[in-house]
Amino acid sequence: MGSFTAEVKDSPENIFAMIQRTIGASGFEIKSVVPNTSIIAEGKREYRLWLLILLVLIMWPLALVYFFTRPKNTISVTISPKREGEGSVVTISTSGKKADEILQMLSTSLR
Numbered sequence: 001m002g003s004f005t006a007e008v009k010d011s012p013e014n015i016f017a018m019i020q021r022t023i024g025a026s027g028f029e030i031k032s033v034v035p036n037t038s039i040i041a042e043g044k045r046e047y048r049l050w051l052l053i054l055l056v057l058i059m060w061p062l063a064l065v066y067f068f069t070r071p072k073n074t075i076s077v078t079i080s081p082k083r084e085g086e087g088s089v090v091t092i093s094t095s096g097k098k099a100d101e102i103l104q105m106l107s108t109s110l111r
Contacts, residue, residue, distance in 0.1 A: 012079045013036050022109065042074050045070040047067055052067060077090065
C-alpha cells in the first residue's frame with residue numbers, strides 16, 4: 001500500500017489527462033471518473049501463482065476460494081486546484097504491487 005502527495009505547477013486539466021493516459025495504458029480498468037478531479041481504477045488480483053497451482057492440484061475448490069478472496073490492485077487519484085495561484089495538488093493512494101508500480105511512474109512524471 002502506497003501513497004503520494006505533490007504540489008505541481010500544471011493545471012488540473014493537464015494533470016488529469018496525463019494520469020488518465022498512464023493508468024489506461026497500464027491495463028487497469030477505470031471504475032470511476034470525476035473529470036479533472038479524481039480517478040479510481042482497478043487491476044488484476046494479487047495472488048501467488050505457485051500456491052494457486054498447488055491448490056488446483058490438491059483441492060480445486062480451495063483454489064477457487066483462494067483466488068476469489070485475493071484483493072485486487074487499486075489506484076485512487078485525487079486532483080485539486082491550489083487555493084493560492086496556479087497549480088494543483090495531486091494525491092495518489094494504491095493497494096497492490098502492480099498499482100505501486102504505476103504510483104512510481106506517476107510520481108516520477110509529476111516531479
